[in-house]
Amino acid sequence: MTDHLLSLVLFTPLAGLLVLLFIPSRQKELIKVWANLASFAGFLISLPLVSRFDKGVSGFQFVERANWIPSLGAQYLIGIDGISLLLIMLTTVIGFIAILSSWNAIQDRLKEYYCMFLLLQVGMLGVFMSMDFFLFYVFWELVLVPMYFIIGVWGGPRKLYAAIKFFLYTLAGSVLMLLGILTLYFQYASQFGRYTFEISELMKLSLPLGLQQWVFWAFFLGFAIKVPMFPFHTWLPDAHVEAPTAGSVILASVLLKMGTYGFIRFSLPLLPQASVDQTIVQILAVLSIVGIIYGALVSLMQKDWKKLVAYSSVSHLGFCTLGIFAMNPNGLAGSVLQQINHGISTGMLFLIIGVIYERRHTREIAEYGGLAHVMPKYAVIFAIAMLSSAGLPLLNGFVGEFTILQGAFEANRVWAAFAVTGVVFGAAYLLWLYQRTMLGQIANGKNLHLPDLSLREIVVFLPLIAWAIWIGVYPKPYFDILEKPVQRIVERVRPGYYQGGAQAAIKPGHYQGRVGGRVPGVSGQ
């Protein structure tokens, strides 16, 4: 409690950025080395968070508190629980990998590029550790500006359009979310007579359901656009297609998780009654399922490799939001785990696209075919990434999707039935993509002499592959880390859930029992 480990993690990228500002732009190698070092240091410093994290403790750890703006009641208050821990680790790992993967891809304005990445890193870490709503909002908005520049300066042909679209969409959502935050803040002040943005204090509010619903929708707009949930997803394909590889990786792996994290951390605990309100849950579940199926179907139709992966994100994040609104331990834990999985597997897929794009400067799927003959190592790594994304057992995607489906099944079997089709479509578009690009004979002469992966490129993939296999084979530590925070949230939105049907909640057998009980009654009539 007394040390400042979390602040250290948060501000390491910032320190790296400040030093980077003083390196002259001409020293290109030095800039690259320094940026990589800074992000690697950020990763190393975040490791003790894992080793010192106490899984048995319910509530926040590594809490740091300082007064920031007393007249507003805003504090510098950071802390993490299991959910934030996993997302922070994802951020530091992916952040480092994204920066490492830019070594050759980015040739001009290196200094600004790496500055933007480090700034982005600060913003994302801040979002995942803030326990004060004002602080959270500052970090949340801080992320927009560097991402705008990463897309808008180093992106593809329609980069400016994509960048401003990204900015406007997410900004419009987040300013409305700000109104929701201010409503809670004002309600707290009128009930308790003092102003605060502290989340745990705001949780003491008792609000009428109607107001909760309004605030919920305000939050929903902020978070759903970020996720992005159907029908707010239209900015995502543009942003992904135009962004440079590392930008896509960060965007898919970490930035989108800010939205789902927002639902879990803020919407659910702060507005428990609205969150379990039948109408709201139904709407959100349906939107999630539509997102799953729509994203998958659109992916099937894509001719552009990167756009395909972008739409697959819409589908995969549909699973994450579905898990959240199943409102049971399996759904929530699965959702968080799937967020990590999506970060790993989609991150890998974007990196894979980046590798081939650097060699051929096209992302048309039709341009490729039979690459496995000239780039065997590449084909193997792509296969692993693809299978992890498709949810093959023994790889990470399977664990997450399975747990979410389990949770969805407990909540509503129709949801689960529809969501399962998303898994099938997912396998279809990914396998088909693999077939079209990697297998068969080399049809295009330009692909005959492509060099296989270099050592640096393999190094970029290795940690992600290892992580994917670890989660796939032995996910227990992750579920252990998630158990307490998930329990807290479920207790909060459905009080008495664990007492009411203790074994029922944990074992899906409960539902079978109930069904079994009903069947004789039916047959008896």
Place this chain on the structure above:
Amino acid sequence: MNQFYTATDHFVLVPAVMLALFGCAILLFDFVVFPDPRQRKYLLFFLILGEGFAGFGLWKQQANLANGALEAFHGSLIMDGFSIFFNWIFIAATLIVAIVSYKYLEIEGEHHGEYYSLLMFAQCGMFFLAAGTDLVTLFIGLELMALSFYVMVGFLRTSKRSNEAAMKYLLLGAFSSGFLAYGFSVMYGISGSTKLTEIAAHMEARGPFDPLVLLALATTSVGLLFKVSAVPFHMWAPDAYEGAPTTVTAYLSVASKAASIAFLLRIFLGPLASARDAWEPILSFIAVATMTVGNLAAINQSNIKRLLAYSSISHAGYMLLGLIAGNATGIKGIAVYVMVYTFMNLGAFLVLVALRRKGIIGEDMDDIAGLMHKSPGYALLMLIFLLSLAGIPPTAGFLGKYYIFLSLIETHHYTLAVIGTLYVAVAIYYYFRIVRSMFARDLTEQAPLSTSFGLRVALAVSAILTLGIGLYPEPFLRLAETSLLH
């Protein structure tokens, strides 16, 4: 008791006296001591000295604030936290504008000593606008400020644009002053007094929907809303902003607006406070219209000064929202908003001042293209100012908007709050057209920026305050807290 000129009167008047005296001194020294045009920049030291004395007087007054507000000249002037707060803003704005002007005016070939005097006279008028509690005092303050501005807007004698701008501003300004004078006469007719407190009492006795009160409200509002450039009285702003010398535009957009807002608050929270039921719906409509017109018209501007003019119109709309909410948070919000707006808007105009070089007008979207490649520092500063203008944390602009939105929620004006927030997204679109031009386009103009020591200092101060207020706002919020009108 019935003395003509008491020590308190003198104490309260010190800043205004200093401004007027040093303004006159500059006029004299201009051709007596510094006959050579190249020496004219030394006149700046007189201005700084005058501001120093005025600031010292203000500081003494602020130290005295604990004993309560000071009233002077039989209740014509009041030195409360409100007027002190606004006067600090005027001093800061005048100093910043003055120290960047010499290089700019030399390039324009119109560097004259009167310029500095006019700045000080205008500021003297603002002093009375913020501190006045008497219709006549307020009106004289307004005219002193406005007349100085008419001259300054047309300061580039050989430029058609500048002359046209001055003429437009003068005609429309005179017209609006006429309305204001008419409204004041109705108020005097109602109450038989020119003191705001007495007028307020009489107005309250008549109720909000009394025809005379409505007449006074309508005519006074026209004059006041013209000054803050609210729709539909905003027509002058884009032309005047575009034609005026950029330094004057900067000054006009912040100091004149701040003073007019102070004036508007004095009237609407004073004599017109009791007629809130009558003006709140109208003002809500005007605020929304102002934000709409300002934001939508800014989208397609290719001249950056014009774009910023429309953006400043939309900012007036946000400030009016604080008045509509009308609670303590709202009024404090306006104070914070005016404060942060001063620095961020000045900053943005200062970058434009640097873009004006010999033979290059430097205010078009194309002129700023590729600024990042040539002068990354200026491009970054401009980015900070624009982000702040749009209200993105952690810049100061966010705090202004934060208070406004909070006050709207506290008073249950949810629709206005939603409209106000959505226009933030519109605003980012046009501000980012400038950003896009600076960062994503190629360099079109190789000539280096015209910078001077004064400009660098001014930019540094604006940037430090814009970021500083955003990151650690506590002391500034406390300062704004003292400015609440009771």
